[in-house]
Amino acid sequence: MSSSVSRVPAAPSAQALAHFSRLLEFETDCWDVHHAISNHRQDFVLLDVRGYELFENGHIEGAVNIAHSRLNEKTLTSYPIETLFVVYCAGPHCNGTEKAAIRLAKLGRPVKKMIGGITGWIDEGFDLVKAKEYAQTTT
Template sequence: MTLTATEQSSAVEHFAAKLRFETDPSDVAAAFAAGEDFVLVDSRGHASWHQGRIAGAIHLPHAEIPERAPVEIPITTPVVVYCWGPGCNGSTRAALQFSRLGYAVKEMIGGFEYWAREGLEIVDDSGPITRAVDILTSPRPSNGAVTCDC
């Protein structure tokens, strides 16, 4: 199947927009490691936060964003939001709230589930949680670093 010029243009726009507004766990972990300036927001409820979360994230359930975000996060700071995983649209709701407030925001696809499955750093109220890398979601290179390799 060959695309018409209009279809090709639409496809380019679509995929460019996805990359502008979405990120993934590997890219967020790399941004953390590089010291990039952004805030990672866990938009899940309180019970979920206490059960486990990404180390370095702040807790801001999507219903609290309109009130708390302007006080707690400078408008010039980029935001990355996440929720449970692909079966949950809480991060989409959170991203919508942040964008309505004027923040530059990205949604972390895969959410907490894929962050944890990739063996990246997670914590709960007691401290660090160690999880093995799920070989169905992330390769295990010989040096031990997790990489998407995409």
């Protein structure tokens, strides 16, 4: 008797390796982003693609806020074309990251999605900052 898990056989190992390796070309996670930021190894722009009010109420320290609907050549002019953008939104229930990633890809910009978004960040036990707090700590 088989379970619903094993009823469809797993892919051969070579296919699984290709699939999961390919996913990492498109995604990163909260832990890896936090580790890069905490260890001063941030070689990407962390882009919060939610609206400004949500960003103001709490975001990841160091993130830049450009709502996915406002991503265009003009809003990105200050970033070199090779800049890697890591996009995040509210969480798994939000498709803002996909919308942002599509816009960035159409503009020829390197992009990865931070899976989990704000929800994942909080689930990992990491802190958020409010826009006003962030402004006070950077001035």
